[in-house]
Amino acid sequence: MGESETVANENISTIDIADLLNEWYLRIRKHDGEGAFDLKDKIDEIIPNIELKEDLKYYYSLLSYKHDSTFPSFHTQKAEFVFDQSLLNTSLDEIDDMLSYYFYLNKGTIEFNKNNLNTAINYYTIAELKLRNISNEIEMALYHYRIAKLYFQVRQTLFSINHTKKAQGIFTGYENFDMYLMGCKQLLGANYLDIEEYDLAEKFFLEALNDSKRAKSNIFISSSMHNLAIVYARQKKFEKSVFYINKALECKEYSESKHYIRSIYLLASNYNKINNPNNALMQKGLEYCKEHNNIEYEIKFKIESLIANNSMDKVAFNNLLNQIEKQYLFYDLEFQSKSISNYFKKNGDLENAYYFLERSSQSRNKQMQKEVRK
Template structure:
């Protein structure tokens, strides 16, 4: 029997469909198509570029689904090598862009932006507007994480304007709205932040995206917390964790942390401790080191009053270059000691907060 060969053109079309599913976070469909592609690859006429493209997309898929991330760690070295050894513009672009996505996932935000900046030069020669939107969306996320709000907003607006023209990318359009809301929140423009979040919430509910509904509830809780309405903040964080898809994700850990934080700061120590225990258990099960550190910090500050544990947690956050969070937490610690009448410790942590803010400026100078 003569074996039927798969034409490279057909395989290229399938790979493009697969990447579209990955970008739209259609994980079930992407998983099914991946298996179909994998079964057909041995029957394809030899084409090295398509094999490289498959490996690049498979790497991106692993990061999306958090599937066998120990394999993704190994594959990352290969992915970076592909970009260095290849001259095809699209392959080099994906190598750089996916490297940025990976570094962002690992919370190495500065490294992510460096890769995105390199990828941007190659993006100019790629005509697909959705690819441009995806780039702007991802770099907006990264700039937000290092408090570069105006740059983040600029990229988020570009991404949103493209995604809005394509109904099948409704999910991404909602995510852009959420980034805009997050930036406004960080800039203390609470009414504008609420407008973006309410718009995202309505669209997420009507489109059936429960994970995004949970994130918006969480983000609204952050606004009410910062506006010093603790009961309303707690209510929205609890609304978030009542959504199964939210609770089971990293976002669930963030909400558990915030419930504990709000309660600790309002002297409801016993109740806060219960939420701390739940949050720490969830963070440890997900190997979420950042929130393990943050949870241990607030527990050490408000509950067991252990300076060495506070400083150990801050040291971890500093090592990960999470300077915006480090600055905010140092201010929180300073305010606690100020209320306790311990001016020496309050001044010490205010100084550390200022040092963290200076580090943010140094990061931006390095990226300029």
């Protein structure tokens, strides 16, 4: 959860569609016929040509049904490719409950993608209250899964683990939810990694890896290997980490995904840690970042380049950290500051090691302040 998906052949994301659907819902509620019809026409023009997620298809179906019942004197053409015929046997009260739930759920998702995490949590909390009026276990599982990912992003680890386990418990009782079950294991592993419970993190990532092999899901196989590589890197098992990254990158589909640059960066960082810097790899990463306008990882590669060249230039490191701070990437700022501190400590410069350790601590406080302000 947390990144918008750009759909093929259209310069529009699933978050944009969610926003349009929410606006359509508000127009219907206000009995704004003209506005509702304009939005319906706009949406109907877009969605036949894009890959729409199942929850948004269902939300569209609910809105379409509500639209026709609110404006019965007008004939409208339903988009049959997403219209759920089971709704014909559903009461309007039930549909209203579902619409209200999806409205706040989408509001939460939209704010989550804008990185307004506290606002997103507020909307998700309202969605959970609406969900209590709906007797649908799968919707409850999907809700827990979404909120678990959000709590992971704000480092509310115990909340995230709790919601993940609730989702996992429900999904286990149903067929055809293997991908979500793998996602739950990945999420549990990521949470335990954050609190340095490395044995548990490794356990869940290995389970996710084995499940993804059985499902023959190449992306999940590679992402599980990447996650295991992080576990081993955090434990200073750098050679083992390098092995798993290289295995992940063997998958063409993975290497063409948004995850590719993360693995290349981790690989470059590992080579630095074992005093075997790979300047060609770092240059490759920098070129990729410039080509794809990935400012976050461009800065990270520049930090690794300073380390590879044995720089002890405090100002140069600080300037790069300032750039991270300008992107409001406070968790990255905390991690990078701590990593730079360890680098100076390893090279005997204890004064600057302490300085960057303090900056790491300050960045955690800034993240907390940012969340309080929202």
